Amino acid sequence: MPKAYEAGKVEQKWYKFWLDKGYFTPKIDPKKKPFVIIMPPPNVTGELHIGHALTATLEDIMIRWHRMRGEPTLWLPGVDHAGIATQVVVEQMLAKEGVDRHKLGREKTQARIKQWAESRRQKIARQHQRLGASCDWGRERYTLDEGPSRAVRTAFVRLYEKGLIYRGERIINWCPRCATALSDLETDHKDIQGNLYYVRYPLEGGKEFITVATTRPETILGDTAVAVNPRDKRYKAMVGKKAILPAVRRTVPIIADEAVDPEFGTGAVKITPAHDPVDFEMAQRNDLPLVNILNPDVTMNENAGPYKGMDRFECRQAILDDLKKEGLLVKVEPYGHSVGHCMRCQTVIEPIASQQWFINTKPLAEPAIKAVTNGRISIIPERFNKVYLNWMENIRDWCISRQLWWGHRIPVWYCRDCGEVTVSVDEPKTCSKCGSSNIEQDPDVLDTWFSSALWTHSTLGWPDDTEDLGYFYPTTVMETGYDILFFWVARMIMMGLEDTGDIPFSTVYLHGLLRDEKGEKMSKVRGNVVDPLDTIAEYGTDALRFALTSDISPGNDIKLTPSRLEAGRNFANKLWNATRFVVRSFEQDPDIEFKQDRLTLEDRWILSRLSGTIANVARLMANFQFGEAQRQLHDFLWGEFCDWYIEFVKIRLNSGEGPSPLPVLVHTLETSLRLLHPFMPFVTEELWQNLKQRLPDGWAETESIMVADYPEADKKAIDPQAERVMEAVIEIVHAVRNARAEHKVESGRWVEAQVCAGGLTPAIAAYSPAIETLARARPVSFLESRGEAPDENVLALVLKSSEVIIPMESMVDLKAERKRLGQEIAQTGAEVARLETRLKDKAFLTKAPPAVVAKERDKLAEKKDRLERLKQSLDRLG
Ligand SMILES: [Zn+2]
Ligand SMILES: [Zn+2]
Numbered sequence: 001m002p003k004a005y006e007a008g009k010v011e012q013k014w015y016k017f018w019l020d021k022g023y024f025t026p027k028i029d030p031k032k033k034p035f036v037i038i039m040p041p042p043n044v045t046g047e048l049h050i051g052h053a054l055t056a057t058l059e060d061i062m063i064r065w066h067r068m069r070g071e072p073t074l075w076l077p078g079v080d081h082a083g084i085a086t087q088v089v090v091e092q093m094l095a096k097e098g099v100d101r102h103k104l105g106r107e108k109t110q111a112r113i114k115q116w117a118e119s120r121r122q123k124i125a126r127q128h129q130r131l132g133a134s135c136d137w138g139r140e141r142y143t144l145d146e147g148p149s150r151a152v153r154t155a156f157v158r159l160y161e162k163g164l165i166y167r168g169e170r171i172i173n174w175c176p177r178c179a180t181a182l183s184d185l186e187t188d189h190k191d192i193q194g195n196l197y198y199v200r201y202p203l204e205g206g207k208e209f210i211t212v213a214t215t216r217p218e219t220i221l222g223d224t225a226v227a228v229n230p231r232d233k234r235y236k237a238m239v240g241k242k243a244i245l246p247a248v249r250r251t252v253p254i255i256a257d258e259a260v261d262p263e264f265g266t267g268a269v270k271i272t273p274a275h276d277p278v279d280f281e282m283a284q285r286n287d288l289p290l291v292n293i294l295n296p297d298v299t300m301n302e303n304a305g306p307y308k309g310m311d312r313f314e315c316r317q318a319i320l321d322d323l324k325k326e327g328l329l330v331k332v333e334p335y336g337h338s339v340g341h342c343m344r345c346q347t348v349i350e351p352i353a354s355q356q357w358f359i360n361t362k363p364l365a366e367p368a369i370k371a372v373t374n375g376r377i378s379i380i381p382e383r384f385n386k387v388y389l390n391w392m393e394n395i396r397d398w399c400i401s402r403q404l405w406w407g408h409r410i411p412v413w414y415c416r417d418c419g420e421v422t423v424s425v426d427e428p429k430t431c432s433k434c435g436s437s438n439i440e441q442d443p444d445v446l447d448t449w450f451s452s453a454l455w456t457h458s459t460l461g462w463p464d465d466t467e468d469l470g471y472f473y474p475t476t477v478m479e480t481g482y483d484i485l486f487f488w489v490a491r492m493i494m495m496g497l498e499d500t501g502d503i504p505f506s507t508v509y510l511h512g513l514l515r516d517e518k519g520e521k522m523s524k525v526r527g528n529v530v531d532p533l534d535t536i537a538e539y540g541t542d543a544l545r546f547a548l549t550s551d552i553s554p555g556n557d558i559k560l561t562p563s564r565l566e567a568g569r570n571f572a573n574k575l576w577n578a579t580r581f582v583v584r585s586f587e588q589d590p591d592i593e594f595k596q597d598r599l600t601l602e603d604r605w606i607l608s609r610l611s612g613t614i615a616n617v618a619r620l621m622a623n624f625q626f627g628e629a630q631r632q633l634h635d636f637l638w639g640e641f642c643d644w645y646i647e648f649v650k651i652r653l654n655s656g657e658g659p660s661p662l663p664v665l666v667h668t669l670e671t672s673l674r675l676l677h678p679f680m681p682f683v684t685e686e687l688w689q690n691l692k693q694r695l696p697d698g699w700a701e702t703e704s705i706m707v708a709d710y711p712e713a714d715k716k717a718i719d720p721q722a723e724r725v726m727e728a729v730i731e732i733v734h735a736v737r738n739a740r741a742e743h744k745v746e747s748g749r750w751v752e753a754q755v756c757a758g759g760l761t762p763a764i765a766a767y768s769p770a771i772e773t774l775a776r777a778r779p780v781s782f783l784e785s786r787g788e789a790p791d792e793n794v795l796a797l798v799l800k801s802s803e804v805i806i807p808m809e810s811m812v813d814l815k816a817e818r819k820r821l822g823q824e825i826a827q828t829g830a831e832v833a834r835l836e837t838r839l840k841d842k843a844f845l846t847k848a849p850p851a852v853v854a855k856e857r858d859k860l861a862e863k864k865d866r867l868e869r870l871k872q873s874l875d876r877l878g
Contacts, residue, residue: 001583001690005576007540007569011682015129023707024136026072028471035066036074036475038456038505039135040488041143043082044117045089048127050514050522050548050560051481053532056133057545058511058552059479061626063134064678068710074472075135076459077128079121081143083407083448084178084344090116090406106405113406130533132541132681134706139468141459143451144408151458152451153411153425155499160423164360165400167412167421169290171277172399174352175342176298180403181356183447184396185487187340187349196335197320198266200328201226201243204251210235210243211330213265215337216275217323218316220245221304222293223252225271227282230256232267246328247319248305255286274353290353296403298350312350357401357410357444364494365395371493371503379508380624381555384485391486398491400447407445415439453491456504463499475505482510482555509624512557514548519559530560542680543568549679552627571634572683575673578642579687582665585653586694592666598659600652601763604722606645607714609636610668615713617675630679637672644730651770666691670700671711681706725763728801729771732764735797735804736775743795743811752810753777756786757802764802777806793877808877821874828867835860 018024026034037059042052059075067073090113091101101109121142128135141148159165172181197217200209210226226243228235235254242251252271259282260269273283274292283290293303298312307315323329340349369392371377372385379385401410413422415431415438422432422439430437451458456478460469474496478489489508496504515521516528523529535544546568552558599607613636620629645668649661670691677684688705702708736753745751753775757764761782764771768780783789789796789805793814797804808814838844839856848856 001576001580003580005540005572005683005686007542007572007682008537010686011130011132011536011541014682014685015132018134018704018706019129019137021704023067023704024075024134025138026067026074026136028467029072030471032070032072034072034074034472034476035063036472037063037076037477037479038459038475039075039077039133040480040484041078041080041141041452041455042124043085044079044120044124044142045082045085046120048124048131048532050530050532050535052128053131053544054511054514054548054558055479055481056128056131057548058509058626059477060131060133060545060681061549061678062477062479064681064706065621065710067134067706068674068677068708070709074139075133076139076141076472077125077133077135077137078141078455078459079124079143080448080452081117081407083402083404083445084180086113086117087404087406088178088344101405110405127533130536130541132545134681139459143448143455147461148451148454148458149408150425151454151462152408152446154463155454155495156411156446156450157423157425158499159359164363165357166360167355167357169353169355170358170397170399171275171280171351172354172356173340173342173349174296174298174354175345175347175349176296177345177347178342179296181354181399181401182342182349183399183449186343188343188346189338190341191336192339193334193336194339196265196333197323198330198332199246199270199323200330201246201270202328203238203254204242204244208238210238210254210268211266212268212270214270215335216316217319218300218304218307218312219272219275219293220270220319221248221300221307221315222272222274222291223250223270224273224283224288224291225252225286226254226268227257227260227271227286228254228268229260229262230258232260232262235268246326247307247322255288257282257286275351277351280353292353294350294352356399357412357442357446359398359400361395361398361494364498365392367497368392368490368493371497376503377493377506377508380510381553384482384508384510384555388485388490391490398447400450401442401444402447403443404445407448408451410442410444410446412442413439414442449487449491452488453495454499456492456496457500469500473500474503477507477509478505479509479511481513483513485510510555511552512555515557515559517559517561519557522560535565539565539569540572540682542572542683546571546630546680549626549630551631554624568680571638572680574638574642575676575683575687578637578646579669579690581646582662582669583690583694585662585665591660592663592695592699594663594667595659599664600658600661601722601725601766602645602648602652603659603661603664604717604719605726606641606664606668607717608719608723609640610671611713611715611717614671614675614711618713626679633672633676633679637676641668641672644726647774648770651773655769666695674705674708675711677705677708721763724801725760725767728757728760728764728799729767731799732802732804733771733775735799736771736777736806739795739797739806740776740811743817745811747776749811750776750778752807753780754783754789754805755780755802756783756789756805760801795876814877818874818877821870821877825867825870825874828863828870832860832863832867835863 039059040055042048063073063075094101156165173187175182194215196213196215198211198213199217200211202209212226223245228239238254239256241254243254244251271279271282271288273279273288274290291303293300294312295301300307300310300315302308304315307318310318320329341347342349369389372379372388379388411424413428415434415436417436417438418431418434420431420433422428431439456475457469457473460466460473462469480489492504513521520526520528532544543565547560547564550564613632616632617629649665652658652661673684673688685705692700732755740751755764765782771780772778786803793808795806795808835856839860845853
């Protein structure tokens with residue numbers, strides 16, 4: 001075995017080996033229940049970022065674990081066409097070439113996007129492979145593939161025929177930059193500081209005015225009423241009269257509606273049904289007309305009269321100027337309010353009444369609510385149940401049409417002759433009513449999330465009754481970030497239940513967001529993004545995976561720090577060195593036959609600890625506590641196996657006495673590697689193969705660790721007595737080492753130790769050679785009782801199951817130590833005095849920030865404590 005582990009040399013070799021062997025493809029076995037994860041499809045737009053690496057790592061841990069447990073395991077990868085995001089990127093590329101997509105035309109633009117997306121798609125697959133993702137590439141799906149596309153059209157037609165998809169004029173969120181409608185979820189609401197403008201509307205046929213308040217004065221041009229609350233006495237006499245809109249001079253009625261809040265502004269509100277969702281509803285109730293004043297590029301249209309052609313914000317200023325001139329602007333108040341912004345490009349959203357396709361979601365939400373409340377679907381962590389239910393119970397209709405070219409075109413055809421609407425899975429040649437061939441398909445495409453909502457069943461072959469759908473659906477775990485609980489998870493539950501009559505998955509595991517060392521969200525703007533491939537090149541894939549899942553727990557955000565990456569790399573190196581040690585031991589005595597009656601106490605201890613660790617890991621994995629499972633595995637392998645067991649074994653080998661440690665070394669290492677494999681697949685395979693080639697035939701039957709059995713705890717191996725004794729031995733060595741460090745004992749010097757351990761004494765005494773070597777303590781003697789040792793001039797260490805007494809003179813030169821302590825006491829005493837003076841100083845106390853004062857107080861307490869301990873040490877020296 002080479003001296004050091006080089007991740008870069010082995011990772012791709014093993015991935016290819018697994019792939020060639022077909023391990024990623026499950027065998028359908030009707031007698032066994034499969035374990036299935038459908039991978040959240042990354043957007044075809046970009047390269048994999050660190051968030052994808054986290055998703056892939058968590059899913060791969062689950063997948064490898066279940067596969068090793070002998071379950072038919074499917075992890076189905078895929079890619080999303082990401083409608084709006086992809087089109088925006090390609091449009092920008094075209095713009096750089098000086099090409100406008102409208103001039104290029106729909107077909108040519110689509111071809112360009114397709115070509116680009118295809119190249120990205122392959123890159124994404126390669127990147128996933130670098131992460132070790134053991135998914136079934138033979139089943140990889142793309143949202144625009146024929147199968148998933150037919151699923152989209154089928155789902156649309158079924159919902160339409162049930163009356164759950166409709167076309168209607170509603171207020172939608174319009175992004176003028178992206179030139180498309182967006183769903184509510186795709187808009188970010190930001191609080192901004194704006195103004196509230198109070199504007200007078202003259203009443204028709206008189207000198208009276210009614211004053212309204214608005215944050216968007218340009219929308220005056222689209223008003224179709226002024227509304228007041230029917231119980232508002234101030235305006236009772238005005239209801240039924242007409243007001244004249246300033247600037248355009250149109251008259252609008254003054255109406256009464258319960259929805260008006262008399263406390264807001266003046267109590268009279270302007271109604272702009274085409275540009276405000278609340279006003280839209282009021283217009284429906286009161287039969288008011290809609291006046292749209294905006295073009296799709298948010299310049300003012302012909303309804304804006306003299307302002308036609310102006311940009312919306314330019315128009316706002318022009319109107320304000322005109323109102324001021326006419327004396328109609330009463331006052332302007334600063335006013336903080338929430339404004340929708342496009343999630344993708346951060347442009348201010350314009351609410352616009354527009355003809356769009358919608359899903360009536362309420363009937364779909366009902367079963368989706370039930371599936372969670374009756375426990376058929378569990379969400380981890382549980383606190384997201386409430387978030388999910390709250391959203392579902394208040395769900396609003398989902399606008400699914402997008403004015404884009406990239407995506408699934410809406411399967412609706414309009415007849416130019418009779419106006420009939422034909423909705424069909426397959427492209428019709430003629431109108432379903434009059435038979436005319438003069439028909440035209442709806443130009444819009446569907447929201448990308450519509451196809452994502454079908455992802456759990458469309459990838460398995462739905463609407464066809466395929467073998468995959470029958471066997472792998474419902475899937476087992478949906479693992480994704482909590483930030484797309486509504487966008488995706490909730491909609492998959494609705495559509496899965498609607499299309500198949502069954503839940504899409506039984507468990508939702510939500511992971512948190514990745515943050516940097518300082519706890520900041522990673523983003524391109526902040527410049528703190530970590531590229532997974534660069535990280536792999538520097539630390540190795542296993543180290544990246546280790547760092548990503550260190551400390552991870554469901555729903556909580558994760559910090560990715562360089563120290564965690566280093567810890568992952570160091571751990572791989574530690575395992576490498578331990579395996580080299582075991583491999584070298586083969587040369588001395590290749591017999592690895594396990595003889596129960598030939599086990600030493602430390603053998604029984606490590607086997608007991610191994611069994612305990614296996615049981616804990618199994619329990620933690622079943623509870624989705626992957627971070628804690630990994631931590632316990634790490635602590636066992638590093639803290640017990642490498643740091644202690646192997647050290648004890650070395651002493652045994654040097655003494656030439658006792659049974660060969662090889663059987664236990666091999667058993668513990670081989671089992672631990674299998675236990676760790678789902679977390680760090682590459683280094684475990686490399687080490688396992690190194691072991692395997694030295695093992696006799698029949699010892700490890702599989703060709704790869706990834707298809708070997710996952711270890712199960714052996715209850716018989718649990719040995720509390722061995723654990724108690726070895727813990728005591730380790731504790732003693734630890735305590736002596738700490739005492740040496742604290743008293744700055746030179747490494748070559750032997751110290752004396754007297755141990756008093758009650759009933760454990762005989763068992764511990766058998767380990768005195770080990771204690772001597774590991775703690776550099778000689779002689780180590782054992783006392784019947786504490787009373788046998790002196791109290792003066794000793795360091796007495798009270799431990800959990802023993803007491804260790806070290807004569808001070810065996811550690812230090814008493815005279816020199818007294819002098820050293822004396823100096824340190826004087827120095828610490830001076831610092832205490834200085835801090836006390838400072839903390840009595842009124843000027844300091846009043847001027848310094850509270851945090852600084854608190855810090856000084858802490859420092860004082862710490863120094864006082866140290867002073868006390870130094871004095872005690874000096875006392876002990878007599
Ligand atoms: Zn936008
Ligand atoms: Zn027709």
